[in-house]
Amino acid sequence: MLYAFELSGEHEELPAAEVLACLKTEGLEFRSHVRVDQCLVVDIAGREEEIERSLTVIISERLAMTHHILKVVGTVENSPEAVLGLAEAFPPAGYIREGESFLVRAKRVKHHVDLPCEYLEEKIGGCIYRKGFRANLKSPDVEFRLILSEKAIFGTLLSSVDRGAYEARTPQNKPFFHPGVLMPRVARALTNLSGIKPGELFLDPFSGTAGILVEAGLVGARVIGIDAQEKLVLGAHMNLEAYELDYLLMVGDACRIPLKSSTIDAVVTDPPYGRSAAILGGSFEELYSSALLEIQRVLKPGGIAVVVSDKASFEYGEKAGLKVLETYVQRVHRSLTRIITVFQKKD
Numbered sequence: 437m438l439y440a441f442e443l444s445g446e447h448e449e450l451p452a453a454e455v456l457a458c459l460k461t462e463g464l465e466f467r468s469h470v471r472v473d474q475c476l477v478v479d480i481a482g483r484e485e486e487i488e489r490s491l492t493v494i495i496s497e498r499l500a501m502t503h504h505i506l507k508v509v510g511t512v513e514n515s516p517e518a519v520l521g522l523a524e525a526f527p528p529a530g531y532i533r534e535g536e537s538f539l540v541r542a543k544r545v546k547h548h549v550d551l552p553c554e555y556l557e558e559k560i561g562g563c564i565y566r567k568g569f570r571a572n573l574k575s576p577d578v579e580f581r582l583i584l585s586e587k588a589i590f591g592t593l594l595s596s597v598d599r600g601a602y603e604a605r606t607p608q609n610k611p612f613f614h615p616g617v618l619m620p621r622v623a624r625a626l627t628n629l630s631g632i633k634p635g636e637l638f639l640d641p642f643s644g645t646a647g648i649l650v651e652a653g654l655v656g657a658r659v660i661g662i663d664a665q666e667k668l669v670l671g672a673h674m675n676l677e678a679y680e681l682d683y684l685l686m687v688g689d690a691c692r693i694p695l696k697s698s699t700i701d702a703v704v705t706d707p708p709y710g711r712s713a714a715i716l717g718g719s720f721e722e723l724y725s726s727a728l729l730e731i732q733r734v735l736k737p738g739g740i741a742v743v744v745s746d747k748a749s750f751e752y753g754e755k756a757g758l759k760v761l762e763t764y765v766q767r768v769h770r771s772l773t774r775i776i777t778v779f780q781k782k783d
């Protein structure tokens with residue numbers, strides 16, 4: 437069965453990578469079907485009811501860089517003839533039940549096509565009306581969505597991601613604020629890339645105000661944070677308490693992590709950038725090489741570490757014995773580019 441993820445445009449690759457990581461973490465059997473600008477269609481094997489429960493109850497709650505999840509009716513060329521042909525021909529069973537009302541919304545992604553959305557919404561609405569269903573613009577039972585990107589993707593809305601919840605957790609809204617924190621949506625997407633599952637142990641050895649730990653705690657992980665500055669550890673306590681999370685915090689040095697080897701399921705961290713790297717650990721090189729050695733030591737075999745930096749950290753990770761799985765470059769503003777590296781501890 438095909439499902440589509442309407443992706444945010446905040447990064448070219450991260451939103452799709454986040455979806456694929458979540459499907460894998462959830463144990464779903466899937467393969468990519470179509471990938472176009474701001475939309476990913478995947479083919480998921482298994483019982484429809486179970487897949488849709490995972491998508492609506494678990495995955496939609498975890499995702500940060502997706503807007504909506506759709507059950508796909510079909511993907512066609514983005515011409516009016518192809519779209520209307522699909523709308524006319526599709527059998528409604530499985531998408532809308534007898535007696536249910538509907539609404540059609542079309543969304544154009546950037547300028548991939550110049551098709552008039554309102555015209556298509558009306559025409560598609562006509563096709564569905566002729567199948568015996570009535571439109572209801574105010575409170576429809578089913579919302580049909582047409583995504584016009586490099587291809588046209590047509591389906592019904594299964595679930596929407598509550599992106600407002602991430603805005604509500606913006607660093608300035610938390611009890612303790614200190615500058616230099618990742619935005620919650622980015623912290624959540626990185627947490628998802630780490631593949632952490634509820635109940636597992638998650639570590640941020642440069643935890644600062646706990647921005648990453650809050651996101652990992654909210655997906656159900658038991659989180660551990662270490663930071664060199666006591667005042668930030670105290671602030672992190674306040675932030676984690678505000679969300680009633682299961683956590684452990686320590687004042688310490690990421691270059692000497694006070695944890696046993698092979699005990700941590702996943703790590704996500706953003707070590708200090710630039711000159712502040714000298715807080716503990718001497719030079720940037722010393723800090724990175726020692727911290728990555730420690731991260732590789734405490735991770736369980738096969739465990740994932742996601743490291744964010746303004747410099748490439750992959751060589752330090754590789755020297756520490758970690759395998760580089762992926763890297764992403766994120767331009768934050770003119771003078772800050774983040775490099776996100778996903779490592780895995782070898783089995």
Ligand SMILES: C[S@@+](CC[C@H](N)C(=O)[O-])C[C@H]1O[C@@H](n2cnc3c(N)ncnc32)[C@H](O)[C@@H]1O
Nearest residue numbers: 642643644645646647663664689690708715716
């Ligand atoms: C970019 S900030 C992390 C921000 C954090 N993600 C947050 O949500 O606030 C880097 C943090 O590393 C800490 N730090 C610097 N050197 C350290 C070391 N050797 N061991 C542990 N923490 C260190 C700093 O105190 C700072 O809080």
